[in-house]
Amino acid sequence: MSPVQVVIFVLTRIFLLFFRLIKIIVTPIQKPLGYLFGDYFEELDRKHGFKEEWYIIPYFLKGVFCYILSVRRHRFQNWYLFIKQVQQNGDHPAISYARPLAEKGEFQLETYTYSETYDIVLRLSHILHSNYNVQAGDYVAIDCTNKPLFVFLWLSMWNIGAIPAFLNYNTKGTPLVHSLKISNITQVFIDPDASKPISESEEEIKNALPNIKLNYFEEQDLMRQLLNPQSPEFLQEDDVRTPLSLTDFQPSMLIYTSGTTGLPKSAIMSWRKSSVGCQMFGHVLHMNNESTVFTAMPLFHSTAALLGACAILSKGGCIALSHKFSASTFWKQVYLTEATHIQYVGEVCRYLLHTPVSKYERMHKVKVAYGNGLRPDIWQDFRKRFNIEVIGEFYAATEAPFATTTFQRGKFGVGACRNYGTIIQWFLSFQQTLVRMDPNDDSVIYRNSKGLCEVAPVGEPGEMLMKIFFPRKPETSFQGYLGNSKETKSKVLRNVFKHGDAWYRCGDLLKADKYGLWYFLDRMGDTFRWKSENVSTTEVEDQLTATNKEQYAQVVVVGIKVPKYEGRAGFAVIKLVDNSIDIATKIRLLNDSLSRLSLPSYAMPLFVKFVNEIKMTDNHKVLKKLYREQKLPKGLDGNDTIFWLKNYKRYEVLTTEDWEAIDAQTIKL
Secondary structure, three states, X not given: OOHHHHHHHHHHHHHHHHHHHHHHHHHHHHHHHHHHHHHHHHHHHHHHOHHHHHHHHHHHHHHHHHHHHHHHOOOOOHHHXXXXXXXXXXXOEEEEEEEEOOOXXXXXXXXXXXXXXXXXXXXXXXXXXXXXXXXXXXXXXXXOOXXXXXXXXXXXXXXXXXXXXXXXXXXXXXXXXXXXXXXXXOEEEEOHHHXXXXXXXXXXXXXXXXXXXXXXXXXXXXXXXHOOOOOOOOOOOHHHHOOOOOOOOOEEEEEEOOOOOOOOOEEEEEHHHHHHHHHHHHHHOOOOOOOEEEEOOOOOOHHHHHHHHHHHHOOOOEEEEEOOOOOOOHHHHHHHHOOOEEEEEOOHHHHHHOOOOOOOOOOOOOOEEEEEOOOHHHHHHHHHHHOOOEEEEEEOOOOOOOOEEOOEOOOOOOOEEEOOOHHHHHHHOOOEEEEEEEOOEEEEEOOOOOOOOOEOOOOOOXXXXXXXXXXXXXXXXXXXEOOOHHHHHHOEEEOOOOOOOEEEEEEEEEEEOOOOOEEEEEEOOOOEEEOOEEEOHHHHHHHHHHOOOOOEEEEEEEEEOOOOOOOOEEEEEEEEOOOOOOHHHHHHHHHHHHHHOOOOHHHOOOEEEEEOOOOEOOOOOEOXXXXXXXXXXXXXXXXXXXXXXXXXXXXXXXXXXXXXHHHOOOOOO
């Protein structure tokens, strides 16, 4: 070991011994102290998070040390973590799958242990390497729905040394061709359940990328081969899989952004992020080899792939897959797979709250529900109805170098996406920060007279930044997007707190409270400006929803352009629980909500539309870009019924005459 590594080793051992010594001293007197000073300790723990710190810090120190050794030994890839779990937990389930049957709402449970998964992966590796000539270093696309085959293909690529790229199986045409082109894909392996969009785009793909190979699998025949013990196997040589030239910040996989704005971008997931990063994340969420993480989120996104599969498999637990999200059968699948953890994204929790009561919704073994996008207005309702002990709300972006987490119990910290103890918060202050925004435009970061940024005060919105530790080599912290240097550079902010430093821009607004907890506020693109004031779409959505939870199934708020007016006017899109109600009743509902809103006039939704369905991305995030392009007064086809806040006093149907008066500015907005 180098002198630096020796120092790190010694310091790590000292810290670990210190924590063990404290534990030996504290454990025997913990209960008596609890009886005597229970309330005081609870208040102290609420403010400083000592319990979680005792759980996290020793593991973190040990994990960092082990990871440094793995980099030194050139064994930092996830494949070696998987091998370790095969050796230690061979008989434990690794993959569980509720395969849908022909009869609606019925499932057949498939389970594969770590040893079985390893054997299957070696057999599939032989097929890919020998029959399809997949080589180490190739970029190979996986076009597959949620099922064990996805994970088998993924692990086989890692065994061979190829880099898998996870295609969104709904993508077709120009976005699909673009995704393949920017990632230098040599061939695509296609699940029959995902084949329609890509088969419809074959001609376009061949014209643009004549050398790419499209391989359509027949799943049943393939699985028969993979489950046959007589099938040949292939285990790649270590020095081919992990050449000396490979670094831990190079791609382990590519995951495409959801494409809510423009064409997809191929975000690089480094080995560091997918291995040690996911291990740490799994530990913070209390995963172990007895845990099962159930996900109905698509594996082609980072929530399910990294924070689901990579996190739990690195801990020796089981990843339980749903073919796709279904609110009506969600809890049945959770029950069948015996999940201890479930994932959510976006509005999934709200969908579940709006389903009829199911006998399975409290029969499960779930202790932790984790994800991002759980709104404070339904946080406790979700926990109470479904008997969930812990909410693990996190903040992350596909391409971001780090994530923030909370492990929230009880009432304290509802709505937060970052909540740690005092020591960890101090440590993270060197890695993550919120910076002040321009008071006149909160899409622009404020710079003082020295040209530098400032930390956002408590309670004030700020953009989240993450530290790039080597500014001259930003790719060591933030790898960005393959084949898109312009977008990669746009996410790096320089000269932030001192000249020469560099930080990754998250592009989202958060705020901190007096306890050091962080709360997500808005995507920066989601805030809009009206009447020279900044409006938070999340704040308006939350207030409007709270005025009528019984009738409003979902509310989306955006800013839309109005001719001859600066900025954007508030536009609310509402999905009702009962879509059959008439226009008069809708007007009554809106005006009843209006009487309960405590928003300033500039934040009031000037226009409202009721819809039968809120349009979402494949990762269950609201497709707000679509609603920002709403055409007034009656939509592109002239059939929309839009309501407007006339004179800021009462909602009425927006007529052609009203719109002409607004356009002529005889009616002022």
